[in-house]
Amino acid sequence: xxxxxxxxxxxxxxxxxxxxxxxxxxxxxxxxxxxxxxxxxxxxxxxxxxxxxxxxxxxxxxxxxxxxxxxxxxxxxxxxxxxxxxxxxxxxxxxxxxxxxxxxxxxxxxxxxxxxxxxxxxxxxxxxxxxxxxxxxxxxxxxxxxxxxxxxxxxxxxxxxxxxxxxxxxxxxxxxxxxxxxxxxxxxxxxxxxxxxxxxxxxxxxxxxxxxxxxxxxxxxxxxx
Amino acid sequence: xxxxxxxxxxxxxxxxxxxxxxxxxxxxxxxxxxxxxxxxxxxxxxxxxxxxxxxxxxxxxxxxxxxxxxxxxxxxxxxxxxxxxxxxxxxxxxxxxxxxxxxxxxxxxxxxxxxxxxxxxxxxxxxxxxxxxxxxxxxxxxxxxxxxxxxxxxxxxxxxxxxxxxxxxxxxxxxxxxxxxxxxxxxxxxxxxxxxxxxxxxxxxxxxxxxxxxxxxxxxxxxxxxxxxxxxxxxxxxxxxxxxxxxxxxxxxxxxxxxxxxxxxxxxxxxxxxxxxxxxxxxxxxxxxxxxxxxxxxxxxxxxxxxxxxxxxxxxxxxxxxxxxxxxxxxxxxxxxxxxxxxxxxxxxxxxxxxxxxxxxxxxxxxxxxxxxxxxxxxxxxxxxxxxxxxxxxxxxxx
Numbered sequence: 001x002x003x004x005x006x007x008x009x010x011x012x013x014x015x016x017x018x019x020x021x022x023x024x025x026x027x028x029x030x031x032x033x034x035x036x037x038x039x040x041x042x043x044x045x046x047x048x049x050x051x052x053x054x055x056x057x058x059x060x061x062x063x064x065x066x067x068x069x070x071x072x073x074x075x076x077x078x079x080x081x082x083x084x085x086x087x088x089x090x091x092x093x094x095x096x097x098x099x100x101x102x103x104x105x106x107x108x109x110x111x112x113x114x115x116x117x118x119x120x121x122x123x124x125x126x127x128x129x130x131x132x133x134x135x136x137x138x139x140x141x142x143x144x145x146x147x148x149x150x151x152x153x154x155x156x157x158x159x160x161x162x163x164x165x166x167x168x169x170x171x172x173x174x175x176x177x178x179x180x181x182x183x184x185x186x187x188x189x190x191x192x193x194x195x196x197x198x199x200x201x202x203x204x205x206x207x208x209x210x211x212x213x214x215x216x217x218x219x220x221x222x223x224x225x
Numbered sequence: 226x227x228x229x230x231x232x233x234x235x236x237x238x239x240x241x242x243x244x245x246x247x248x249x250x251x252x253x254x255x256x257x258x259x260x261x262x263x264x265x266x267x268x269x270x271x272x273x274x275x276x277x278x279x280x281x282x283x284x285x286x287x288x289x290x291x292x293x294x295x296x297x298x299x300x301x302x303x304x305x306x307x308x309x310x311x312x313x314x315x316x317x318x319x320x321x322x323x324x325x326x327x328x329x330x331x332x333x334x335x336x337x338x339x340x341x342x343x344x345x346x347x348x349x350x351x352x353x354x355x356x357x358x359x360x361x362x363x364x365x366x367x368x369x370x371x372x373x374x375x376x377x378x379x380x381x382x383x384x385x386x387x388x389x390x391x392x393x394x395x396x397x398x399x400x401x402x403x404x405x406x407x408x409x410x411x412x413x414x415x416x417x418x419x420x421x422x423x424x425x426x427x428x429x430x431x432x433x434x435x436x437x438x439x440x441x442x443x444x445x446x447x448x449x450x451x452x453x454x455x456x457x458x459x460x461x462x463x464x465x466x467x468x469x470x471x472x473x474x475x476x477x478x479x480x481x482x483x484x485x486x487x488x489x490x491x492x493x494x495x496x497x498x499x500x501x502x503x504x505x506x507x508x509x510x511x512x513x514x515x516x517x518x519x520x521x522x523x524x525x526x527x528x529x530x531x532x533x534x535x536x537x538x539x540x541x542x543x544x545x546x547x548x549x550x551x552x553x554x555x556x557x558x559x560x561x562x563x564x565x566x567x568x569x570x571x572x573x574x575x576x577x578x579x580x581x582x583x584x585x586x587x588x589x590x591x592x593x594x595x596x597x598x599x600x601x602x603x604x605x606x607x608x609x610x611x612x613x614x615x616x617x618x619x620x621x622x623x624x
Contacts, residue, residue: 079535
C-alpha cells in the first residue's frame with residue numbers, strides 16, 4: 001500500500017548550506033497494516049510523515065500510495081491525492097476552532113472526491129462517542145474529546161492510510177491509552193493502514209510492529225549546495 | 226458547500242471586524258448612491274418643474290431669478306411689469322396662454338401669490354391639472370384663498386379658516402396686513418413647488434393695504450404657454466435683444482440647467498468625497514482581512530493538510546472579501562434609503578420639489594456592484610498571502 005524508496009529531504013540553513021533531515025532507503029506498509037515508528041524529538045519523524053502526505057516535496061526518492069506516486073506529482077495533484085487517500089492525526093489535534101465538531105469532520109471529507117457526507121460524518125462521530133457534541137466548538141470539549149474529533153476527521157474521507165504524529169503527546173496516560181485503542185480500532189474497522197510516529201514507549205507498546213526510526217533514517221551530515 | 230462553510234465560519238469567527246468593515250462599505254455605498262441620486266433626480270425634477278409653462282416674462286433682470294421666483298416660488302421678484310405689458314403679450318399671436326402672478330406677501334413664511342383662476346386649468350404635466358382636495362376654488366372678486374397641499378398641512382389650514390397676510394416674502398409678525406382672507410379650498414398634492422403656495426385672487430394682492438397704490442395694476446411676472454417652440458426664440462429676440470425694459474426667460478428647462486451647471490463643481494466635490502470614502506472602505510476590507518492573516522495561518526495550514534488546494538484557499542479569502550462587500554452593499558441600500566429620504570425631505574420643505582427614493586436608476590445596481598468588485602479587489606492581497614502559507618512549517622515544529 002505504502003512504498004517509500006530512497007526518500008531524501010534537506011533544508012537550507014542560515015549559512016547557505018543545506019542540512020539533510022530525512023534519508024530513508026526503503027519502507028513498506030501493507031494495506032490495512034498498523035506500524036509504529038519510534039524516534040526521539042528532532043529525528044525527522046514529522047518531516048517523514050509530511051513527505052508521505054505530500055505536504056512537503058521530496059528532494060529525491062519515491063513515495064508510492066498504491067498505484068500513485070506522490071513524489072512525481074505537482075503540488076495541486078498531491079493535495080488531491082492527500083484529500084482522497086490520506087487521513088492525518090496531529091499531536092495538537094489541529095481542529096478548526098471556528099467550526100463545530102460536525103463541521104470539522106465534514107471538512108475532513110469536503111476536499112476529497114466524494115465530497116461532504118453529513119450522514120457518514122455523524123456515523124463516525126457516533127462511533128467515537130461524540131454524537132451528543134455535534135454542534136459544540138472544539139474549545140467546549142475536553143482534550144480527550146478533541147482527540148476523538150481529530151480521529152473521526154482523519155477517517156472521514158475513507159482513507160487508505162492514516163498518519164498519526166505523536167497522537168497521545170497532549171493526553172494524560174489514561175486518555176492516551178484510550179485514544180490509541182480507538183485509533184487502532186477505527187482504522188481496522190475502516191480498512192485503513194496506520195503509520196504512527198512517537199517517542200512515547202507507552203504508546204508504542206500498543207503496537208506489534210514497532211520499528212526504530214533511527215535505523216530507517218540515515219541522513220547525511222551536511223550537504224553543500 | 227465546503228467553500229461556503231469556510232467563508233461563513235470565517236465571517237462569524239471575525240464577526241466584529243466583519244460588521245465594522247461591512248458598515249464602512251454600507252456608509253460608502255449609501256453616500257455614493259445618495260450623492261448620485263439626489264444630483265440626477267433633483268436636476269431632472271427642477272428642469273421638468275415648469276408648471277406647464279414654456280416661458281416667463283418679467284422685469285429686466287436675471288432670467289434665472291425670474292424663473293426661480295415665478296415658477297419655483299424662491300428668490301425675490303426682480304421687479305414689476307405694467308398691466309399693459311401683460312395685455313400686450315397676452316394678445317401676441319404666438320402666445321397660447323398668458324397668466325399674470327403677483328407676489329410680495331406671505332403667511333408665516335409661505336408665499337401668497339395672486340393670480341387668475343385660469344392658472345388652475347393649465348396642465349402641469351401632460352394629463353395632470355390642479356385638483357381640489359377640499360372646498361372650492363376662490364372667487365376672484367372675494368377675499369378668498371386656495372392653499373397648496375404642503376402649505377395647508379404645515380399651517381393647519383382648512384376651508385373656512387381665516388388669516389391675515391403679512392407683508393414681504395419673509396415672515397415678520399410686525400408686518401401684518403389688516404385684510405382678512407378666508408380659505409375657500411385646499412389643493413391636492415401636485416409634488417411641485419406650487420404645493421408650498423397659498424393662492425389668492427390677483428386683484429386682492431394688487432390692492433392689499435400698505436402696497437404702493439401707483440403699482441396697483443402691476444404684476445410680478447407673466448407665465449406663458451407658446452403655440453409653437455420656435456415662437457420662443459422670436460419673443461426672446463423681441464424682449465431681450467431689441468427691448469431693454471423686460472426679460473423674457475425661455476426656455477425654462479435650459480435656464481434651470483444653467484443653474485446646475487453653475488453649481489456643478491459642488492456636485493463634483495461631493496462625488497469625489499464619496500469615491501474617496503468608497504476607496505477607504507475597500508482599503509478597510511484589505512486591512513481587516515490582511516491583519517487577521519497571521520492569526521489564520523494555522524487554520525489555513527490545517528485546511529491544506531486536509532486536502533484543500535492553494536486556489537481553494539485563495540478563493541475562500543477572496544470570497545470572504547466579496548461576502549463582506551455584499552453585506553455592506555445591501556446595508557448600503559438601507560443607508561441610501563435613510564439618507565436620501567432625509568435629503569428629499571429637506572428639498573421638499575425648501576422648494577416643494579419631490580424626489581422619490583424608490584425611483585429606479587442604473588446607479589442603484591451599479592454602485593453596489595462596483596463596491597462589491599472593489600471589495601473583491603481589496604481581498605486579492607490577503608488572498609495571495611493565504612495562498613502562500615507554508616503548510617508544513619505552520620502546522621508543527623519538526624521533531
